[in-house]
Amino acid sequence: MTAPREMSALALRDAIAAGQVSAAEATRAYLDAIERQDGAIRAYTQVFADRAMERAAQIDAARAAGKPLGPLGGVPVSIKDNMCTAWGKTTCASKILENFHAPYTATAVQKLEAAGAVILGKTNMDEFAMGSSTENSALQKTANPWDLARVPGGSSGGAAAGVSARLCAAALGSDTGGSIRQPAALCGCVGLKPTYGRVSRYGLVAFASSLDQIGPLARNVPDAALMLSAIAGHDGHDSTSADTPVADYAATVERPVEGLRVGLVKEFISDQLNGEIRAAVEKAAKCLTDAGATLVEISLPHSRIDVGADGTLSSYAVACYYIVATAEASSNLARYDGAHYGHRTPKTVGDIIELYSQSRAEGFGDEVKRRIMLGTYALSSGYYDAHYLKALKVRRLIAEDFRAAFGQVDVLLGPTSPEVAFRAGAKTADPLTMYLSDIYTISVNLAGIPAISLPVGLNSTGLPLAVQLLAGIFEEEKLLRAARMVERGLGSQELVPPAGREEK
Amino acid sequence: MSDSIDKKLVRHVAKLARISMSDAQATAMGSQLGAILSYFDKLKELDTEKVEPMAHPLDFTNVLADDQLGASLSCEQALANAPQRDECFFLVPKVIGDSQ
Helix, strand or coil: CCCCHCCCCHHHHHHHHHHCCCHHHHHHHHHHHHHHHHHHHHHHHECCHHHHHHHHHHHHHHHHHCCCCCCCCCCCEEEECCCCCCCCCCCCHHHHCCCCCCCCHHHHHHHHHHHHEEEEEEEECCCCCCCCCCCCCCCCCCCCCEEECCCCCCHHHHHHHHHHHCCCCCCEECCCCCCCHHHHHHHHCCEEEECCCCCCCCCCCCCCCCEEEEEEEEEEEEHHHHHHHHHHHHCCCCCCCCCCCCCCCCHHHEEEEECEEEEHHHHHCCCCCCHHHHHHHHHHHHHHHHHHCCCEEEECCHCCCCCCCCCEEEEEHHHHHHHHHHHHHHHHHHHCCCCCCCCCCCCCCCHHHHHHHHHHHHCHHHHHHHEECCCCCECCCCHHHHHHHHHHHHHHHHHHHHHHHHHCCEEEEEEEECCCCEEECCCCCCHHHHHHHHHHCCHHHCCCCCEEEEEEEEEECCEEEEEECCCCCCHHHHHHHHHHHCCCCCCCCCCHHHHCCCCC | CCCCCCCHHHHHHHHCCCCCHHHHHHHHHHHHHHHHHHHHHHHHHHCCCCCCCCCCCCCCCCCCCCCCCCCCCHHHHHHHCCCCCEECCEECCCCCCCCC
């Protein structure tokens, strides 16, 4: 029989339900793999081995008693370390929360467990999800399983590396500007950012409240659909979670969309796009047309990318995003004050302002400080109208482009990342270059729409290539079905990096 | 359009943001923020005079909860992470100081 780690989440769920493999065996296989291989990858910040084995034993006992196991019964998964759990620590990969024990569990995590999933541990990330390489983690560096000298992308880099290296069957990440999709692209797995409000943010440590969304990373599209079905839905604890019906994504994902109209985003498929990534987009487009879809060229003028005389890229969406996201972050991160929880300076301070300022200076890393400063500046008296208000207006222009596009087509197709996985350290000196990693993903968060990144083979140097599909608000069902059409057209071969192959 | 923002402004923003900064850090921050802010100037190319600002992706109106007491954290749970405490209170240095 296939080893548990070789199975998709769906296949493993079915094998456990059929009694071909126990939840305990599957969980043990993953814990052993983490023990053997995560020293090199460093995807996990914490592993809950005992708790996971207890949960697995409960699943096996439930099966023995003839009880239903849930749609993810016994499937070992990971969660990003910015989701609160009433067990273990919730660090956000920050020194300021290094020893923080959350008093409650995030709704998405609760739902995952209620669906029968076994949580193996928490995964590494850029500090407070601010970054595109996971190098901003204050705890550890995560390696890309395809080439350990390269980054896994970010901020959900641990989640993507873990899925790709077969250190979990699937994972939960969070996406504020591309933090699920870009690492999924760089590590060769599937990453889905749902519509804003589709998944409760209760217990997700806030970065930018109008942009953040929890979503799955998985080996294939049906697994992503299965995970989304488990976590989606309204939550009274999150007033921004939508009271909109949730489809059974897992049940419909194999049904191709009849007469699918696909928009190729003109602004994203221009001359400056890397040739291999462009070819990947064309390959995905061919999979869709072979399956009966029609292609249309679509323009998103306010998501345009301009190339300067010196070759530097610029975009309205990137500028808009970094004002909105940092403004919201500066407000959200004001709660880390050294008074209530988290790091407090050991230095003797004269008053409470000094306590705040010193604790924050010691607890936050450079990128987090930079973004708090940017956001504070953009919201401060005298600069608010020129920066923050202006950005909110541009945000509407960007969102209106999408609204118009989805009047003409069902889904949009384009690249996820402007490049394949880059070398560790390549962009750490220049924050702006790092920000441009999100050039194709961030307009999605500004508009609130869902999008999925999926792998399209390897480039000439053996690194994963990816494309992104986008759909209208709450159109996850159509999005997943269209993504599955691409996946099937590609032959559904899963990409397994050297670090994820079972040693024989 | 400058490539650096002056140290006085950096100091002002750092004070608003409650982040202590050495002189060297403030200088480095000034040049990094300056470069990023120049990039933001790109938005000035767009005419947004007649555009309504969009703060949120969905058209939600206020969601009101019933005024009822729900499950709450106990004092022990709420203060479990407190750096310093005095029974059921967070302990902090004096709030009314003479430095600010």
